[in-house]
Amino acid sequence: MILSGKARLAGVMGWPVSHSRSPRLHGFWLERHAIDGVYVPLAVPPERIETALRALPVLGFRGVNLTVPHKESAPAICDELDPLARRIGAVNTVVIGEDGRLIGSNTDASGFIENLRRNSRWRSGSDPLVVLGAGGAARAACVALLDAGAGSVRIANRTQMRAEILAEELGAGVEAVAWQDRNDALDGATLLVNTTTLGMTGQPALEIDLSALPKSAVVCDIVYTPLETPLLAAARARGNPPVDGLGMLLYQAQPGFEAWFGVRPDVDDELRQFVLADLQE
Numbered sequence: 001m002i003l004s005g006k007a008r009l010a011g012v013m014g015w016p017v018s019h020s021r022s023p024r025l026h027g028f029w030l031e032r033h034a035i036d037g038v039y040v041p042l043a044v045p046p047e048r049i050e051t052a053l054r055a056l057p058v059l060g061f062r063g064v065n066l067t068v069p070h071k072e073s074a075p076a077i078c079d080e081l082d083p084l085a086r087r088i089g090a091v092n093t094v095v096i097g098e099d100g101r102l103i104g105s106n107t108d109a110s111g112f113i114e115n116l117r118r119n120s121r122w123r124s125g126s127d128p129l130v131v132l133g134a135g136g137a138a139r140a141a142c143v144a145l146l147d148a149g150a151g152s153v154r155i156a157n158r159t160q161m162r163a164e165i166l167a168e169e170l171g172a173g174v175e176a177v178a179w180q181d182r183n184d185a186l187d188g189a190t191l192l193v194n195t196t197t198l199g200m201t202g203q204p205a206l207e208i209d210l211s212a213l214p215k216s217a218v219v220c221d222i223v224y225t226p227l228e229t230p231l232l233a234a235a236r237a238r239g240n241p242p243v244d245g246l247g248m249l250l251y252q253a254q255p256g257f258e259a260w261f262g263v264r265p266d267v268d269d270e271l272r273q274f275v276l277a278d279l280q281e
């Protein structure tokens, strides 16, 4: 990679940031399009996030992605928020405006729905849906599903109060279900989404019995390490179409890349294999 003095700068801020796959992903696109630009990992502790974001225009950065734990603190720091980021209460993409303003958006929701649409036959209007989890990822998935036309969403979360708060906030058509009732909640569902960390390498297993889930229901896991989680393996074994979480990572990256580097990059199998090779190392 040879950069000129005019190279476009972007990156990802996280704490820690070393686990982030975004530099590899954006690096692939930069190389594919022979762009004079760079995308770097930026390790920023939570107490320095405002200083770090404010420094971006000074340093000539075009913007950054944000990952754990900065997504939820960024809305209060950004000068402008897109309506989706405001509703979700989290920013994962920051673009520096002409005037140096920090413009925050959330592409997790569009990444989630794009992945689902491209990799399954699930279409809105086929309710009910079941979402496991009530954290930031659940919020983005639920907002995406509601915006796509979902009319009935059941949220089950270990801490029921969080599910109730989320359901209340999202309004009509969304109900909280007790975690211990998650198996029964699958009855008649057309889509099951896991947004918890359960099933991720190094995390506890997701205990769920899919018996009540119709065989035509799409099962989507946003966990992508491993790529085929035990949930997806169980779904596949009984005939439910599975959708893995890697696609969400790839699709959420597209709008930021386009805004910073001026090219709409493609999500294709070559990119998928490239990112996957790193996950399997």
Ligand code: ATR
Binding pocket: 132, 133, 134, 135, 136, 137, 138, 157, 158, 159, 160, 162, 195, 196, 197, 198, 204
């Ligand atoms: P994110 O913003 O990435 O969604 P999060 O807010 O930490 O991350 O949410 C993690 C989700 O995984 C939560 O729904 C969490 O349940 P709680 O709200 O009860 O914490 C869920 N989760 C994590 N570990 C879990 C476990 N051992 N059993 C059940 N749910 C778990």
